[in-house]
Amino acid sequence: xxxxxxxxxxxxxxxxxxxxxxxxxxxxxxxxxxxxxxxxxxxxxxxxxxxxxxxxxxxxxxxxxxxxxxxxxxxxxxxxxxxxxxxxxxxxxxxxxxxxxxxxxxxxxxxxxxxxxxxxxxxxxxxxxxxxxxxxxxxxxxxxxxxxxxxxxxxxxxxxxxxxxxxxxxxxxxxxxxxxxxxxxxxxxxxxxxxxxxxxxxxxxxxxxxxxxxxxxxxxxxxxxxxxxxxxxxxxxxxxxxxxxxxxxxxxxxxxxxxxxxxxxxxxxxxxxxxxxxxxxxxxxxxxxxxxxxxxxxxxxxxxxxx
Amino acid sequence: xxxxxxxxxxxxxxxxxxxxxxxxxxxxxxxxxxxxxxxxxxxxxxxxxxxxxxxxxxxxxxxxxxxxxxxxxxxxxxxxxxxxxxxxxxxxxxxxxxxxxxxxxxxxxxxxxxxxxxxxxxxxxxxxxxxxxxxxxxxxxxxxxxxxxxxxxxxxx
Numbered sequence: 001x002x003x004x005x006x007x008x009x010x011x012x013x014x015x016x017x018x019x020x021x022x023x024x025x026x027x028x029x030x031x032x033x034x035x036x037x038x039x040x041x042x043x044x045x046x047x048x049x050x051x052x053x054x055x056x057x058x059x060x061x062x063x064x065x066x067x068x069x070x071x072x073x074x075x076x077x078x079x080x081x082x083x084x085x086x087x088x089x090x091x092x093x094x095x096x097x098x099x100x101x102x103x104x105x106x107x108x109x110x111x112x113x114x115x116x117x118x119x120x121x122x123x124x125x126x127x128x129x130x131x132x133x134x135x136x137x138x139x140x141x142x143x144x145x146x147x148x149x150x151x152x153x154x155x156x157x158x159x160x161x162x163x164x165x166x167x168x169x170x171x172x173x174x175x176x177x178x179x180x181x182x183x184x185x186x187x188x189x190x191x192x193x194x195x196x197x198x199x200x201x202x203x204x205x206x207x208x209x210x211x212x213x214x215x216x217x218x219x220x221x222x223x224x225x226x227x228x229x230x231x232x233x234x235x236x237x238x239x240x241x242x243x244x245x246x247x248x249x250x251x252x253x254x255x256x257x258x259x260x261x262x263x264x265x266x267x268x269x270x271x272x273x274x275x276x277x278x279x280x281x282x283x284x285x286x287x288x289x290x291x292x293x294x295x296x297x298x299x300x301x302x303x304x305x306x307x
Numbered sequence: 308x309x310x311x312x313x314x315x316x317x318x319x320x321x322x323x324x325x326x327x328x329x330x331x332x333x334x335x336x337x338x339x340x341x342x343x344x345x346x347x348x349x350x351x352x353x354x355x356x357x358x359x360x361x362x363x364x365x366x367x368x369x370x371x372x373x374x375x376x377x378x379x380x381x382x383x384x385x386x387x388x389x390x391x392x393x394x395x396x397x398x399x400x401x402x403x404x405x406x407x408x409x410x411x412x413x414x415x416x417x418x419x420x421x422x423x424x425x426x427x428x429x430x431x432x433x434x435x436x437x438x439x440x441x442x443x444x445x446x447x448x449x450x451x452x453x454x455x456x457x458x459x460x461x462x463x464x
Contacts, residue, residue, distance in 0.1 A: 031360070040358040046330070047363050053327035054374070059398035061371060129369075210368040218371040218398040 006098075013097070019086045023230030024048040026237070026262060033266035048230070052223050060219035065126030074124070075217070075224035078117035082231040085110035089238050090168050092251045099165045104156055107164060108149055111235065114228050115141045115194065121221075122213025133212025136203040136277050140193060143284040144200075148190030150292035154183040155243040157299050164242070172247030182295045184244045186288050191236040192265060193280070195229060199272035200280055237261050328374070328400065329454045331363040335373035335397070339390045339426070340416070341380025344440040345407035349377060352443040364450065370396040375450065378432075381409040381416045382423040394430045402433045404449055411435050 012018065027048040035042025062068055087098045088107045096103075115137060122134030156162050158179075159170035177184045193200040204212035214225060241248060241257040248254045275283065338346050353359055353366050367373045370393050382390060394403070405426040408414035413424045426432050433456075436449035 035358070035360060038355050040355040041361050042358070043360045043363060044330075047360075050327045050330035050363060053323060054331040057324040057327060058374075058400070061396070061398050207368075211372060215369045216371055222372060 013091075016083060018091065019083055019231045019234060020227055022092075022234050023227060024052070026234050026258075027230045029259070029262055030233070030266050030269075033263060034270050037266065037270040052227060055218075055223035055226070056220055058219040060221060061216075063125060063127070063216045066124050066216070070124050071121070072221070074117045074121040075221040075228070078114045079224045079228040079231070081110045081113035081117070082228040082235065085235050086231065088164055089235055090165065090242050090248050090254075091234075091238055092248075092254050094251075096165050099163055102162045104152065104162045104164050104167070107235075107239070108145075108152065111194065111232055112141060112145055114225075114232055118213050118225060121217065121225075122215075125216040127216050129210040129215045130213050132209050133203055133215065136209075137196075137213050139277055140196070140200065140203055140280055143281040144190045144193035144288070147186050147284050147288035147292045148194065150289065150296055151183045151187035151190060152239070152243060154180045154292075154295060154299055157296065157303065164239075168242040168247050171243055172249060175244075175246045177244045177246075180244070180295060180299070182291045184240070186292045187240050187244065188261065188264065189268075189288065191240060192268065193284070194236060195233055197265065198269040199275055201274055202277045202280060205274060234258070237265075325457060325459070329457050332375045332402075332450065332454060333365045333367045333373050334375045334377050334450075335367055335370050335393075336377045336379075337390060337393055339378060339380050339386040339410075340383035340422070341407065341409060345379035345410070348440045348443055349379065349406065349446060352446050357443050357447060359447065362447075362451065362454075370394075371398060373397055374400070375402045375404060375453070377404050377406055377446075377450075378410050378426045379406050381413040381419075382426060382429050383421050384423060385421070387423055387429055390426075390429055402453055403430060404434045404436060404446075404453060405432045406436045406438075406441060406446055406449070408437060408439045411437060414439065 025048075028043065028045055031047070032042040062071055085107050088096050088103045088110075090096050119134045119137040119141065122130040122137060125131070155167050155171055155176050158174075158176065159167045161167060161170075192198075196203050204214070209215075214222060217225065237258040238248070238254070241254070241261055245257045245261070248257060336346070336349055351357070359365075364375075370376075374397075376394065376397065378390070380386075394401070403426065405411055409416055410426045413419075413422055416422045417424065423429060434449050434453040436445055438445055441449075
């Protein structure tokens with residue numbers, strides 16, 4: 001039975017099917033909310049599923065001038081990384097299936113592997129739009145990654161541990177959004193940068209560079225990248241909700257808190273227009289990183305004083 | 308597409324594939340020499356007022372992501388190469404909708420020295436939407452009719 005448990009947790013419950021299904025549901029919720037805020041009716045409930053199935057059934061064109069095996073491997077690696085990250089976060093309010101000291105760093109690394117794969121996949125193709133998109137994706141990765149990590153370190157320092165389950169357990173008794181509001185804002189905006197949602201969608205700006213790094217991907221590769229991004233949306237929302245919104249102790253709490261966060265994210269998406277890539281970098285390094293560092297400093301000093 | 312499916316599970320998979328294809332057509336818009344009248348109507352079609360996301364239709368930038376190519380205008384000799392190239396860049400299965408009188412027959416530009424004729428002179432067309440320019444409702448109707456024609460009952464005749 002002990003051998004079966006890791007396989008099951010990877011394929012069915014916290015990873016695998018559960019993350020894929022909830023990713024599709026969350027993508028639909030996000031699109032529907034944005035549509036309603038734009039005074040539209042919006043997509044039907046099965047829309048993300050139909051998109052993914054259609055893409056999986058389509059022909060996959062491997063364009064000339066690419067390294068074929070890398071072209072085919074990147075989507076798989078990206079999805080695998082996103083699914084693995086699901087094992088270390090408290091999905092649906094249950095305790096994480098795997099946990100060790102310092103798994104916060106591993107999870108953040110696994111989450112950024114998807115973006116890295118998108119960037120490398122774009123750089124792999126000979127298409128000029130893909131290469132510009134890849135440059136922007138990787139530039140954005142380097143700009144939001146540090147503030148996002150700093151924002152997640154705040155709860156870690158207060159809890160005195162780098163283990164996600166213990167931080168979530170500590171956050172269960174403390175609503176850290178009240179004591180660390182800056183960290184919460186930086187984390188939620190960092191999540192939007194990670195997912196390339198509208199104010200930060202310069203890497204896939206369809207009005208300038210077609211579809212960014214994924215321009216040459218069709219069929220299966222595109223479908224896998226899309227599911228990977230959906231999975232990352234769920235995992236990111238779970239992580240932020242568990243750290244800042246008083247922890248997740250049961251599925252109902254999980255649904256309410258991540259749903260509330262999704263509402264905020266959808267609102268921000270429809271409020272703001274797209275930022276240029278230099279504005280994104282400037283925003284993150286001048287404002288985001290400095291504010292997060294300031295808060296970290298305050299936390300460290302307060303903790304040093306023994307409060 | 309006269310392939311015979313032998314196993315029931317193959318038919319089931321085919322059914323799922325067809326369902327997904329009908330419910331998620333991503334479109335790409337190409338202007339092969341139009342006067343921009345039809346293009347403005349197509350842009351009006353994707354505004355929140357008509358909301359094509361109800362049918363799962365999304366306007367994509369890349370031909371690699373698209374299933375339906377919405378073409379406007381007569382094919383000029385200069386645009387011919389590009390039209391064929393973009394059509395060939397789209398992954399199978401792919402469909403073409405010709406929007407406007409010019410895209411159907413060449414319209415007002417028929418017989419010009421620099422015009423090849425309608426879209427169907429160059430690439431196969433699945434659905435024609437007449438009008439000069441057609442209203443957004445007509446374009447939506449055309450695309451929905453194209454999707455209806457994918458259903459098996461309408462393919463039998």
